[in-house]
Amino acid sequence: MLKNFWYACEFSSAITSKPKRVSLLNQEFVLYRNSKAEVVALDDVCPHRGAALSNGWVEDDCIRCPYHGWKYQTDGTCIQIPANQPGVPIPKRAHTNVYPVQEKYGFIWLFWGNLPENERPALPSFPEVKNPALRPIQFEFKWNAHYTRLVENSIDPAHSAFVHANSFGSGMAQEPELPSYEIRLEEWGATSLINLKQHKPKGFFWSYTHRKDCPEIKTIRTFYMPNIIYSDFARFITFVAHVPVDDNTTLSKFIQFRSFLTQPWADSIFRKYSLKINQEDKLIVESQYPQVVPDDLTAEIHTPSDALSLAYRKLRKKCLDMGYHPAREKITH
């Protein structure tokens, strides 16, 4: 887990005025919207007796603990203890941690770390997803795997011929070679642009993406630290947040846009197909040892097709060298 980054942790649409528990980074958070529709994120632990605030409710923009009714305002300060006689002061420690949040690209982003506001990395910029001609769907997938392996799986171009031979990789198995490719580095991310030979994959809707007049298709893959993936591939744009729930669990949240068959009735077909593809990856990713991507850049073997995952490892190493590893300390504000 890396501190000092914004973590996309939930779909925007999932956060309402009803408190919701979000499990992230070996911690539990509670998120809700206030009357201005702003998102509030707090530790999901009442400092009185440890009850989960997410089982409580929102009142006057504050959250009320369901156990003894202590009321916390949006800066985490307890402002009411119902069992106290009037005039009894509220203990100073009756305070829960609050976390900075933003909303962008259909996700809620929570800052986990201790950098002051002006030193926090910016959110990634993916203006394409605002295109109204694209039809979005959302779905999620749970893995018993460390999020670093999922990030690498998402940016790895070489496994499709094998792992996805029965779906979009069909036809690649005969020609699994990849052209050498360049990567474009940013401060906290990198992009690969690869022109792949066209093969007609299995699945009826690929007739919409397969162009007979064009021998190659452009594929774009971007990762953004610590866990965001953007890909543009055969008329699909996919945005993934690999949410690190804990050291062995990742909940990947996808927003996938398509520029064909944009009618709502087709959504369930694409959702089902994407889940099938994730299922193909599941067996592999959950088998990887060690579970976490090694910090040592020489621990595994890199070939030209691994250029983008190597760039990820280098940036991750840079973060670790900068002390961005919280070493299981709890981040508080």
Ligand code: FES
């Ligand atoms: S545990 Fe929350 S008010 Fe007592």
Ligand SMILES: [Fe+2]
């Ligand atoms: Fe895959």
